[in-house]
Amino acid sequence: MLAEIITIGDEILIGQIVDTNSAYISKELNKVGVKVYQITSVQDERAHILQAFEDAKKHADLVIITGGLGPTKDDITKQTLCDFFGDTLIEDQSVVENVKQLFKKYQLSKPLPANFQQAMVPSEATILMNHYGTAPGMWMEKDEVVFVSLPGVPYEMKHLLQQEVLPRVVKRFNRPHIYHKTLLTYGLGESAIAERIADWENSLPENIKLAYLPSLGKVRLRLSSTGNDENALRESIDSRMEILSEMLSDIAIGYEDETSIVGRIAHILNQKKQTLSLAESCTGGAIVEQITAQAGASSFFTGSIIPYKTELKTTILGVPASLIAEFSVVSIPVAESMALNCCKLFNTDYAISTTGIAGPTKGDAVDEVGTVCIAIASPRGVVSEKFNFGNDRFRVIEKTINKAFEMFLKEISKN
Secondary structure, three states, rough: EEEEEEOOOOOHHHOOOOOHHHHHHHHHHHHHEEEEEEEEEEEEEEEEEEHHHHHHHHHHEEEEOOOOOOOOOOOHHHHHHHHHOOOOOOOOOHHHHHHHHHHHOOOOOOHHHHHHHHEEEEEEEEEEEOOOOOOOOEEEOOOHHHHHHHEOHHHHHHHHHHHHHHHHHHHOOOOOOOOOOOOOOOOHHHHHOOOOOOHHHHHOOOOOEEEEEEEOOOOEEEEEEEEHHHHHHHHHHHHHHHHHHOOOOOEEEEEEEOOOOOHHHHHHHHHHHHHHHHHHHOOHHHHHHHOOOOOOHOOEEEEEEOOHHHHHHHHHOOOHHHHHHOOOHHHHHHHHHHHHHHHHHHHOOOEEEEEEOOOOOOOOOOOOEEEEEEEEOOOOEEEEEEOOOOOOOOHHHHHHHHHHHHHHHHHHHOO
8 A cells, every 4th residue: 555745835845844744644654554655745836736636646545735724825725625626615614613612722812714714625525623723634535545634733733643544544444564673773884784784684585674774873774574464574573683683782772662872871870870961062962952852861860061162161160271271172181071070060970071173163172173072971980082073063063962872871881
């Protein structure tokens, strides 16, 4: 079974917003055995939308449309659906009542006539009631192809997809089982991993596919297969993943959807009843943002300091000015002093420090743009490394985050 996702909106095509809806829809459809054949983005223009609908009907069993359902003149999805299906708009009283209830519930001002325009829907559509917004979802069929129109607002779309669309898809279509399992690895590149697991990869049966999904500092390894026997699929992939995980035990973090590197760090620190603090300079709080996104982070994470300006490393964090003068602000001695003093300041077992030159200019540093020093203070002392992560500011920061987590995980995994 194949699906196509069509996103409607000029804001996507000009790069004003990022299309996160398609990624979410694809992932959720895949869980119920629906393969996404294509994702198409079209402008708010009738002829373009109609052509996209016509093209999708040729190869998809299910077409999910997001966007273009607002109350303003540029939102033309409903009328275009009517044109495509040869239908007309009618007022749906249940949607009228939903609009009234939403304004009452959230104590909003009196609904405007434009808000009630949301109740004008194609007469042949099955209404999918949106309890989080005024625009309803719509389910329509043409020539055995199902078209589903959803709001573009992500939390409204997600609610309707989970509560209304997926249950109907499961009931309406016969679907094979699709099973993926993804191993997370840190600290080794795609080519090096491929060389290590070549024999294992060559032994995979034809119905199991391996995908390498690299990003900065990490590689995800995904096994996938499709079939009618879900238990057999899971057993086949799980057994092979266990072997792969053992082969890569030095760099494997765990399985996607089960953990992350921060989740792994949290598990180890909680198990050991140990704590962490941070002193971030060049990363500017990006590491702490990922840590505090972890539910229950307060059980192991104490606090952080962002001594972005050089003098704050001395006045607040206690790094000797003489050390900075002798070695420069981006240096191993300064990074180590930051980490050790951070441990004292927050009274933690561990601390991570970062100091570097993310760019585009060097500031008061001596080294070149991209130079970063990372230090880990622990009950055993302090370890540190110096890197050059290139001259792209975003990549320098992302590489620093990933390398800091990698170094820290290695340190806390020691006996």
